[in-house]
Amino acid sequence: MNLNRLSMMAASCAVxxxxxxxxxxxxxxxxxxxxxxxxMLGITAATIAEYPGAEDQEFIVLPAxxxxxxxxxKNYLFINTLRDSGAEHxxxxxxxxxxxxxxxxxxxxxxxxxxxxxxxxxxxxGNLDSTFTAGFYGGFNFGPVxxxxxxxxxxxxxxxxxxxxxxxxxxxxxxxxxxSGYIMGKVVYGDDAYQDAYxxxxxxxxxxPTYEAEAGFVKFGVQGGVDYMLADHHYFRLDANYMSLSNDxxxxxxxxxxxxxxxxxxxxxxx
Numbered sequence: 677m678n679l680n681r682l683s684m685m686a687a688s689c690a691v692x693x694x695x696x697x698x699x700x701x702x703x704x705x706x707x708x709x710x711x712x713x714x715x716m717l718g719i720t721a722a723t724i725a726e727y728p729g730a731e732d733q734e735f736i737v738l739p740a741x742x743x744x745x746x747x748x749x750k751n752y753l754f755i756n757t758l759r760d761s762g763a764e765h766x767x768x769x770x771x772x773x774x775x776x777x778x779x780x781x782x783x784x785x786x787x788x789x790x791x792x793x794x795x796x797x798x799x800x801x802g803n804l805d806s807t808f809t810a811g812f813y814g815g816f817n818f819g820p821v822x823x824x825x826x827x828x829x830x831x832x833x834x835x836x837x838x839x840x841x842x843x844x845x846x847x848x849x850x851x852x853x854x855x856s857g858y859i860m861g862k863v864v865y866g867d868d869a870y871q872d873a874y875x876x877x878x879x880x881x882x883x884x885p886t887y888e889a890e891a892g893f894v895k896f897g898v899q900g901g902v903d904y905m906l907a908d909h910h911y912f913r914l915d916a917n918y919m920s921l922s923n924d925x926x927x928x929x930x931x932x933x934x935x936x937x938x939x940x941x942x943x944x945x946x947x
Contacts, residue, residue, distance in 0.1 A: 718944025729931030780814035807832035837870025875928040
């Protein structure tokens with residue numbers, strides 16, 4: 677079942693991206709204009725795991741927004757809620773320097789928590805609060821390839837763990853640029869506080885022993901997406917990811933699956 681889903685995603689990405697030549701350079705995946713401003717507003721419908729390692733998926737609807745302002749050459753202020761970066765949450769609000777070779781930036785974002793009622797295995801553990809995050813990132817552009825490292829820390833006292841994400845992304849675009857796409861491999865590392873908050877068990881019940889989660893790799897996998905600009909203003913986008921959970925995570929008695937799967941369909945109006 678897991679291999680079938682992974683194979684289907686890989687095949688879909690290959691079909692969607694196969695006809696697209698490599699895109700030199702990189703500045704997110706939203707098709708750009710010549711203006712200093714780049715603005716898109718819309719909506720995203722998504723299916724994601726109820727919590728990391730959950731068996732059940734949930735359907736959510738989110739606002740979709742991309743607002744970029746190039747206030748100086750290669751320097752950008754941004755608001756971006758599209759989840760196509762290496763991180764485990766939306767890119768959020770921040771600043772980016774995007775040179776010909778080097779890219780770096782600072783950002784704030786959002787990390788989803790977990791409810792006690794999401795699974796019988798979570799009974800008695802209490803809720804894990806969602807939290808704003810703060811972090812920074814840096815990496816290198818090699819033509820259509822971007823190598824990136826990201827550091828994101830939770831700001832809530834109940835969810836203050838740190839995630840470090842390493843990703844390699846390959847970008848593609850059609851010749852006349854109504855369509856572009858990307859495929860990415862990434863690996864995520866969590867510190868002691870993150871691992872303990874999401875996968876540690878302090879309160880045992882029947883069938884759920886205690887579990888001390890330590891710092892280690894959380895997951896690794898692939899992500900891909902395509903976007904299409906219709907009539908200069910109507911923006912459509914599809915993203916999907918498949919992440920295998922590490923043994924440190926799947927050994928936790930509250931984890932039900934050994935993978936996470938997510939899919940995001942977005943529509944926006946580009947001004």
